[in-house]
Amino acid sequence: MGQSFNLQGVLQSFRVLASPRLMIPNLVVRDVRDINFEQLHKAGITAIAFDKDNCLTRPYGLEIYPPFKDAWRRCRETYKDRVVIVSNSAGTPDDRDDHQAKAIESSLQVHVLRHQEKKPSGGEELLKHFNGVDPTEIAFVGDRALTDVVFGNNEGMLTILTRDVVTEEGDNPMAIRIRRMEHRVLALLDRLNIKRPPHPIPIDLHAVVLQAPAAVTSEIKEEAKEGSA
Incomplete structure (x- = not known):
């Protein structure tokens, strides 16, 4: 099941133009394996939500991406009933009779x-x-700055x-192009020293990441250079 036109996403983009900090995450990781869910919970993050496609599964897939199985198990063991998926396809009016949402719930x-x-x-x-x-x-975790990160930042969540x-194969072509553009914009904002304000809960971000975030940030910058070449 694909996604219908997202009017709210277009309208929110104008807000981001006025306040680009809305698209800056509190933390960048390679993928969900880099998140230390136990430390995140100890730091005061008591609930967590995820995007699904290309964050946990292949685009429009039902199964957890196999390399993420252990991380997903740790997340569910840590957060129990306070973990939820927020998709722009499953669980929306596009999802007739909640068919897709129910299938994902059964799988994940x-x-x-x-x-x-x-x-x-x-x-x-x-x-x-x-x-x-x-x-x-x-905490809100996702792969898209203009949807997932803005969604969380709008409400004051940790993003x-x-x-x-996971893969661009089978993904929405427009989503692929926009995601690449988002990474270039994030790298530009970093060069301009435009930062996200500190999260209200004092969290040692290095303690909740299993891989050094600096390496990830440099990869975003490198990708931005390649995209502008």
Whole structure:
């Protein structure tokens, strides 16, 4: 199942033009294997939400990407019923009878949020699901700056960008182009020294990353150079 036109995403893009910090994540990792979920929880992040496609699974896939199985197990063991998937396809009005959402829940063993508005809008629907959890205690993890990161930043969550996608094979061609553009923009913002304000919860970001984030940041910059060549 693909995704229909995301009007809210287009409208939110104009907000990002006025405030580019909205698309800057608190943390960049290669992929979910780099997240130390136990340390993240100890630091005060009590709930966590994920994008699905190219963050946990292949584009439009149902199964966890095999190399991520151990990380996904650690995440579910740490967060238990406070882990949820927020997709722009499954669980939306595009998903007739919640067919896709139910299939993902069966496969990944976590709840898929049912929501009317697509990311980067609709953050209040996730907050309602977590029922009283302070937004600053929620982490949002995804591979897209203009949807996943903006979605989390709009609500004051801790935002984590996964830089390396599972695969571009089978992905939406427009999503591929926009993602590459996002990485170039993030590298530009970094060169301009435009930073994300510190998260309200004092978190030692080095402690919650299993690989050095500096190496990941340099890879984003290198990718941006290649894209502009």
